[in-house]
Amino acid sequence: MKTLEWEDNKLKLIDQTKLPDELTYVWCEDYRDVIVAIRDMTVRGAPAIGVTAGFGMALADIEGVDLDKAAREIKAARPTAVNLFWAVDRVLDSDDPLKEALTMYDEDMATNRAIGKFGAEVIEEGDTILTHCNAGALACVDYGTALGVIRAAHDQGKNINVICDETRPRGQGASLSVWEMQQENIPVKLIPDVASGFLMSQGKIDKVVIGADRIAKGGVVNKVGSFMVALAAKHHDIPFYVAAPYSTFDNEINIYDTVIEERDGDEVRYYGGARICPKGTEVINPAFDITPKELITGIITEKGIIDPI
Ligand code: MRU
Numbered sequence: 001m002k003t004l005e006w007e008d009n010k011l012k013l014i015d016q017t018k019l020p021d022e023l024t025y026v027w028c029e030d031y032r033d034v035i036v037a038i039r040d041m042t043v044r045g046a047p048a049i050g051v052t053a054g055f056g057m058a059l060a061d062i063e064g065v066d067l068d069k070a071a072r073e074i075k076a077a078r079p080t081a082v083n084l085f086w087a088v089d090r091v092l093d094s095d096d097p098l099k100e101a102l103t104m105y106d107e108d109m110a111t112n113r114a115i116g117k118f119g120a121e122v123i124e125e126g127d128t129i130l131t132h133c134n135a136g137a138l139a140c141v142d143y144g145t146a147l148g149v150i151r152a153a154h155d156q157g158k159n160i161n162v163i164c165d166e167t168r169p170r171g172q173g174a175s176l177s178v179w180e181m182q183q184e185n186i187p188v189k190l191i192p193d194v195a196s197g198f199l200m201s202q203g204k205i206d207k208v209v210i211g212a213d214r215i216a217k218g219g220v221v222n223k224v225g226s227f228m229v230a231l232a233a234k235h236h237d238i239p240f241y242v243a244a245p246y247s248t249f250d251n252e253i254n255i256y257d258t259v260i261e262e263r264d265g266d267e268v269r270y271y272g273g274a275r276i277c278p279k280g281t282e283v284i285n286p287a288f289d290i291t292p293k294e295l296i297t298g299i300i301t302e303k304g305i306i307d308p309i
Pocket of ligand 1: 044045132133135136145172211212213223
């Protein structure tokens with residue numbers, strides 16, 4: 001099972017908005033379908049968004065659409081994960097959009113295996129690992145970055161336990177990461193986002209491994225809440241790792257210049273379909289935050305573990 005697949009000149013995506021209850025698929029038949037799927041988070045997670053965008057460019061090429069125009073529109077789907085921009089530009093610069101997208105697809109799988117291999121070296125027998133959001137197979141073509149590290153350690157026979165933050169407001173930790181771990185029979189428990197500091201103080205978390213949407217000079221952008229987990233980990237002297245491919249690195253900007261996506265306030269106003277605040281309450285809903293490099297123990301890449309930049 002892959003997060004995305006190219007079949008009959010169409011793109012098939014797992015509909016992540018339906019998990020964990022239903023494993024269903026949506027088909028993107030043209031590049032506009034791809035834009036909708038990225039914008040509405042049918043597909044999400046930086047590497048998966050990137051490869052999906054690459055296939056969006058291939059679809060635009062098959063349709064005979066001007067590729068510069070398609071590139072501009074696809075890049076506007078979401079602002080923060082740099083993989084989107086990286087993938088679109090890579091396909092735009094290639095001679096054969098479909099071949100390039102298929103190459104990125106294969107590379108993504110190989111990259112995640114390599115991240116897993118390097119990352120598993122820092123995971124010890126008996127570790128309990130906290131992760132935030134979903135940086136798993138569903139955030140990539142397959143296997144995952146942060147969850148790839150956990151999968152690799154588990155495959156090596158290490159007895160490990162995983163704790164997933166629920167990751168309010170959209171709940172990617174609860175609905176996606178817990179689901180992925182259960183599919184693999186990796187022991188997993190779900191906690192409210194606000195509980196990780198307390199669990200660290202009780203000695204119940206040995207390591208933190210998260211993914212990234214952008215890595216640039218000064219730190220890492222990842223799902224909102226990552227920064228608070230990093231602060232708590234620093235306070236308790238718990239190693240805090242970021243697992244991500246080089247396609248998530250942005251060498252052009254300072255991390256604090258990243259455009260942080262602000263999402264609809266209703267994601268916060270409503271919980272389980274019910275409004276949880278007075279009608280008309282004003283909301284601030286940033287989808288990502290920035291963890292400064294001082295709080296990061298290491299970045300696990302497909303070429304090895306490096307210091308933050
Ligand atoms: O808004 P999303 O679900 O696309 O955000 C994804 C994340 O922020 C993940 O935490 C992640 O680490 C990046 S993808 C490997």
